[in-house]
Amino acid sequence: MKGLDTHVLMRHFTQDDAVQARVASHFIAVECTREKPCFINRVVLCEMVWVLESAYDYPRKDISEALERVLRTQEFSVEGMPAAWAALQMYRCGVADFADCMIGEANREAGCTETVTLDKKAARDGGLRLLST
Numbered sequence: 001m002k003g004l005d006t007h008v009l010m011r012h013f014t015q016d017d018a019v020q021a022r023v024a025s026h027f028i029a030v031e032c033t034r035e036k037p038c039f040i041n042r043v044v045l046c047e048m049v050w051v052l053e054s055a056y057d058y059p060r061k062d063i064s065e066a067l068e069r070v071l072r073t074q075e076f077s078v079e080g081m082p083a084a085w086a087a088l089q090m091y092r093c094g095v096a097d098f099a100d101c102m103i104g105e106a107n108r109e110a111g112c113t114e115t116v117t118l119d120k121k122a123a124r125d126g127g128l129r130l131l132s133t
Contacts, residue, residue: 001077002031003039006047013066014056032075040070041079042102049091049098064092083109094125101126 011017011024032038045067052058052066067088071078078084083105090101100122107115108127115128123130 001036001039003041004028004032004044004076006044006051009040009044009048009070010051013069028075034074037075037077039077039079042084042106045070045078045084046099046102060092063098064088067091067098080106080109090126094121096121096124096126100128104128 007020008024008027011020012028015021015025028038048070049063049067052063058066067084070076071081071084071088083102087098087101087105090096090105091098094101096119100117100119104115104122104127116131117123117126117128118131118133119126119128120130122128
């Protein structure tokens, strides 16, 4: 199995650098197949969201749609797919960062009964418990 990093995924989706986008899209078209999907880990998903928010100023709706495309693409194997879907749903409907939603879901998947935070947004919409200050 071959893994994709954030840069490859971003160049493929944004097509913002003609040379790198061509190389990334060609690699994905040739190397990522249903029989041999390319691996995308949770960190790549979190970085992807962060880059789309901070560098491209994409709205949450567009970012959610991009994440959904990644999760639905059969040529990709996403780490912790059930947790990624759950994190996407929380992110789509709330104000918590995607990374916080993913942290809570990944921890639940790992058997944690709760994940604590000092971040009020993460506690409100990300499924984490706010520690009192």
